[in-house]
Amino acid sequence: MYHFTALATLLAILVYFYSSILVSQARARFGVKPPAISGNADFERVFRAQMNTLEWLPIFLPSLWLFAIYIGDGTAAALGMVWVVGRILYVHGYAKAAAKRGPGFYVQAMATIVLWAGSIGVIVWRLVQR
Template sequence: MHMYGTHGLEIVTLLALLEYSILGAMVGRARQKYGVEAPATTGDPDFERYFRVHVNTLESLIVFIPALWIFSLTVNYHFGVALGLLFVIARIIYASGYLSAPAKRAPGAIATFAINAILVLGSLIWIAIKVL
């Protein structure tokens, strides 16, 4: 049995998607709070931080989700699921930091980048070794 039962990979994926959805709802609330009407994406700098957190998370998710699945199903399931949980935590750190002050986003951004790099490069190397 895999870590977190037989559905750890699915649970981590759904947690990442839930997190992204919550960030989207936060953008909606920030629109109201800061008076930024759709379709505008600029105006109040505080609103822009909420918007950037949401968009930057989407940019990370497009790499994360397929890389998570490939890594977990080919390289190491347990390590993949653990990296997936760390990704969700890294995005919380990123959002919290960025929303308090843009300069504070670095730890979460660096962790996100490192996790995605491990997933992508680890998968590529593993597959290359298997093919060769």
């Protein structure tokens, strides 16, 4: 069973949900009425942080699960938690200023790259070893 990876997955989804709540709050705070997504730079940064999180989920989640299946639940979950922390740093950094989004982005991107590269590496290795 992959209990730790499942927990990391649920926390990643919670981060996305949290970023959605921040967008809703930013709409009210900055007076940006739906369906508008522009007009106030402070709102736009919060919105882009949410959308960027959504854009990374289809890269991160399959990589996380393939890593768990082919390498191990605990290591996958630990890398998943690194992604979660990176995303939280990214969302809060970007909300403050576009220049402050870098560290969180780097952390989550590195976690995703390790998950993806580890997964493809082991899968190819096992195919070659047949």
